[in-house]
Amino acid sequence: MSRLLLCLLLAIPAAHAQLRIEIVGGGASQYPVAVAQLKGEERLPHKITDIVAADLYRSGLFKIVDGGGLAVIPSEPAEVQYPTWKARSADYLVIGSVSPLANGYWDIRFRLLDVDKQSQLTGFAYQVTPLQLRNTAHKIADAIYEKITGDVGVFSTRIAYVVKTGTRFELQVAEADGYGAQTVLASNEPILSPTWSPEGTRIAYVSFERKKPIVYLQSLLTGQRSIVANFKGSNSAPAWSPDGKRLAVVLTKDGNSQIYLVTPEGGSATRLTNSSAIDTEPNFSPDGQSILFTSDRGGSAQIYRVSVNGGVPERLTFDGTYNVSPRYAPDGKSFAFIQRNSGRFNVALQDFASKQAQVLTENSMDESPSFAPNGRIILYATEVRGRGILAAVSSDGRVRQRFTTESGDVREPAWGPNIKSP
C-alpha cells in the first residue's frame, strides 16, 4: 500500500491532490448490507468490495455490516451460510468473484442476496480492463443502491470543479468519490462555472485567460477547445439545454448583464431576457422549456423563471434580500439555490408546487449548488477555516459530506450526468 501511494505521488504532479470524503451526519433509517470479500479480489490493486462498501456507506443510506472473518469465502449462492449473516444482522449480502482472463481482462461477478428470503435480488458479470476496475466497483455499488432503494445510483458518475493553488487555477474532473482527479485545464487566470454537456463528454466554462471573461467549450475526449461566446464586454454563466443544442450565457454586449441563447459552435446570440437590471445564472429546466435565473429587477437579488421562448418572467423567491444561483432538481419539481440569512449563505431547496423553501445547510459561506443526476444529493462549495472545500448534502438535509484535500481552494463544483454505458 505504501509503495502504491508513493508511486502515485511520483507519477502525478503534486497539484493532483485527492479529494477525501468525510461523512457528517447520517440518514434516519439505514439498510444493513454485508459485503463479503469477492473470491480472488486480493489479486487486484484496489479491492472491489472496499470501493463498493465505501460508496454505499457515504450515501448515508446504508449500514455496512462486517463481511470478513469467514472460513470459506462464498462466491455462489449455494455456498452462503445464511444463519451467519442473520446473526450479523445483515438484511442484504453481496458475494462474488474476481478472476483473470487470458486476454488481460478481469472477470468480475457479483450477486446481491436477500438474507431473509435466501434469494438473489440482482447480479451481474463484467469483463473489464484493469483501467476499468474502479469504475466497475462504482457500477456494482450503483446496481446494489438501485435494487435496494429504488433510486438511480450515481456512484459511477464524475464531478468537475476548480482548484486554486497559489496563483494557479486548475479545472479538474474526478470520480464521484473524489478519486482519479485529472486536470483538464491549467491556467494562471481564474476559471469559473464549469458545466457538463448532457452527454458528459464536454465541459463549458468561463476563463479569464484573455483578461476578460470568455465562455469556452472543451472536449474531455480530445482536449480540443473552442469559443462559445466572446462578445464585447463580459461573457459568463454558461448553462446547457438538456438536448445539448443550445447554451444560455450571460453577455454585456448590449449594456447590462442579460441572458442570451447561443449554440455550442458559437456565432450569433439571441437575447432572452430584456431588463435594465442584472439577469444572470441561467439554468434550464429538465424539459428544456423554462429557465431559472437570478435578477435584481425587483430591487434585490431574487430568483425568476422565464419560458425559453421569452415573455414575462415570474418571481419565485420572496424571503430575504439575496436569493441566487438557482438549479433545477432533475425531476423538475423543486430547485436548489443559495439564500443569505443574517450574513450567512446557505443551500436551500424550494418546492415549485408548495412554494416552501427549506434551508439545508448550517455553514456560512455556501456557493454553487449542483444536483447529483438522481436528485438525492446536492454538491456545493463552502469554506472551512478560510479554505474553499466541496461539501454535499442530501436533498432531505439529513446526510452531509465534506470533500477534503491537503492543499488548495476547491470551488465551482459541477456534477456530471449519469452515462448509462451498455
Add this chain to the structure above:
Amino acid sequence: MAMKKLLIRLAALSAVLGLIAGCASTAPKEQDPVPVVTGTASKPEPVKPPPVVEQPKVTPVKPEVIVANPLKDPGNILSKRSVFYDYDSNVVKDEYKPVVTAHARFLTLNRSRKISIQGNTDERGSREYNIALGQRRADSVKQMMILLGVQEAQIESVSFGEEKPRSSGKDEAAFSENRRSDIVYDGE
C-alpha cells in the same frame, strides 16, 4: 568516509529511480487520461516595474525635449487608475470623479487610445452574480466617460467579479480595496 556517504546516496538514488521505473509498469491508472490543455494566453507573467519612460509612447513636443508618459507619471492624475465603491453600490463617489474626468479628457484628446474598465467586487456571495455586479461598476465609469465625450468604441467595460482581489484579507478594510474599477490602457 566521503566515499561511503557517496555510496549511500547512490544507493538511495537508484532505489528511487527503481521505484519510478517500477511505477511506470505497475501503477494502475484509474481512468482514461483526460488531455491537459494549458491556456495559451495564461503564461506566468512576472510583474515588471512600470518603466518611467515608455518608449513607443514618447511624444516629442519640441526637438530635444522628451515628455514623460502622463499615464505613468506619478505626479499626473492619469497615473491614478482605480475607483472604489461602497458596499453594494456602483455609484462613483465625488472623490473619484476627478480621476474619471481626467481619463475622459485624455481619451477625447487621444481618439486612437482605448481602455478596458475592469469591475471588481468583494468575495461575498455568488461568483457569477459578482461578475454582474462588477460589470455594473465598470459600466458606471464607462457611462460617465461617454457623457464626457469619450467614444464608446474606445472603451470596453468588463468584469472580474470577485476573482481578482487586490487584498486577500477577510475584513472590511480588505473588502473595500476589492470593490473597485480599474482603468487599463491598451498595450499595458
